[in-house]
Amino acid sequence: MNNFLEPREDILGSSGYFSPQVDASVRLNANEAPYAPPEGLTAGYEVNLNRYPDRSASKLREEIAKKYGLRSNQVFAANGSNEVIQTFLLTYGGSERSLMIFKPTYVMHSKIAMVTGTPVIEGQREKDFSLDVEATCDKILEDKPSLIFLCSPNNPTGLSEPMELPERILEILTTYKGILLIDEAYGQFAESNFLTLIAEDKPLVISRTFSKALGLAGLRLGYLLGPSWCIEEIGKVSLPYHLGTLTQEVGIKALKNSVSLENQVIDIIRERDRISESLKTLPLEVWPSETNFILFKPTNQDAKKIWEELISRSVLVRDFSMVDGLEGCLRVTMGTRSENDLFIEALEEILR
Numbered sequence: 001m002n003n004f005l006e007p008r009e010d011i012l013g014s015s016g017y018f019s020p021q022v023d024a025s026v027r028l029n030a031n032e033a034p035y036a037p038p039e040g041l042t043a044g045y046e047v048n049l050n051r052y053p054d055r056s057a058s059k060l061r062e063e064i065a066k067k068y069g070l071r072s073n074q075v076f077a078a079n080g081s082n083e084v085i086q087t088f089l090l091t092y093g094g095s096e097r098s099l100m101i102f103k104p105t106y107v108m109h110s111k112i113a114m115v116t117g118t119p120v121i122e123g124q125r126e127k128d129f130s131l132d133v134e135a136t137c138d139k140i141l142e143d144k145p146s147l148i149f150l151c152s153p154n155n156p157t158g159l160s161e162p163m164e165l166p167e168r169i170l171e172i173l174t175t176y177k178g179i180l181l182i183d184e185a186y187g188q189f190a191e192s193n194f195l196t197l198i199a200e201d202k203p204l205v206i207s208r209t210f211s212k213a214l215g216l217a218g219l220r221l222g223y224l225l226g227p228s229w230c231i232e233e234i235g236k237v238s239l240p241y242h243l244g245t246l247t248q249e250v251g252i253k254a255l256k257n258s259v260s261l262e263n264q265v266i267d268i269i270r271e272r273d274r275i276s277e278s279l280k281t282l283p284l285e286v287w288p289s290e291t292n293f294i295l296f297k298p299t300n301q302d303a304k305k306i307w308e309e310l311i312s313r314s315v316l317v318r319d320f321s322m323v324d325g326l327e328g329c330l331r332v333t334m335g336t337r338s339e340n341d342l343f344i345e346a347l348e349e350i351l352r
């Protein structure tokens with residue numbers, strides 16, 4: 001007999017998003033920015049909260065479009081890029097379609113696919129976490145997924161894909177009609193990105209966020225850039241008034257200050273390179289990074305134990321040691337210089 005007191009079978013059998021929220025004074029686990037935004041950013045708004053927000057977020061989308069040399073009908077905005085990706089999959093995914101991802105990658109891609117009822121086809125990264133262009137194209141040609149996700153730079157492994165990869169995938173997508181989404185949540189930390197590939201005649205969309213380089217994870221604002229025919233369909237799926245007035249206003253102000261907000265990217269990159277060098281002097285495997293985090297693996301001690309030992313010193317990093325393909329790995333987000341020093345000192349003490 002049906003039991004409608006239980007949720008859908010696929011939800012019942014799944015676990016929610018898991019990342020322990022431990023109380024720690026040095027929080028280097030969620031790839032947030034360590035610096036508080038300028039004080040003026042959230043002060044002095046005169047908004048009519050008795051009224052619904054601008055349903056199409058037109059001014060915000062115009063500002064985003066301007067930043068990228070696009071038109072506002074090539075921009076969709078939502079409450080964080082997770083919601084952007086969810087709305088994309090609600091529009092273009094579903095049980096009759098499929099999504100190809102390449103593991104290990106950002107875990108929410110497959111979780112959102114599950115919630116939207118979209119079957120996932122898993123491709124695998126190489127041992128060094130790169131994607132082999134030929135093998136990836138062969139896999140796509142074999143399975144012909146409706147949708148393909150790349151995460152570049154990839155979370156949690158850290159590196160960008162070469163330009164050749166999306167170019168070749170877009171060539172393949174001229175032989176059958178599918179869409180490529182590139183998640184560039186960490187795009188501003190990388191040396192290259194794929195923004196120049198966006199065009200009306202290409203089935204490519206790129207998601208970005210205010211949460212990382214702009215340092216506004218608490219704002220919950222992300223966006224999708226792509227051809228207007230695709231953005232228009234996605235706009236039909238989002239709930240009416242989904243993006244609050246304050247979010248839109250702060251987003252617009254942040255974009256007008258984006259040059260100064262993005263200055264922190266330079267500091268974070270400098271810290272990342274400094275901490276990478278320190279980690280390399282310890283008994284660890286350290287992966288190169290084009291993001292605000294570093295993936296590393298203790299070579300002669302148990303990663304889970306090290307994670308616990310760090311917590312006992314009030315330093316919180318992300319534990320991937322039990323995740324498929326990332327066995328024994330930990331990930332540290334770049335904090336302020338002093339937070340990073342505390343992390344390195346604690347790690348040195350544990351590994352000694």
Ligand SMILES: Cc1ncc(COP(=O)(O)O)c(C=O)c1O
Pocket residue numbers: 030031079080081082083106151155183185186208209210211217220221222
């Ligand atoms: C690769 C990637 N994409 C998307 C997100 C979601 O970001 P937000 O929903 O805060 O925009 C994250 C957050 O960690 C991420 O790592």
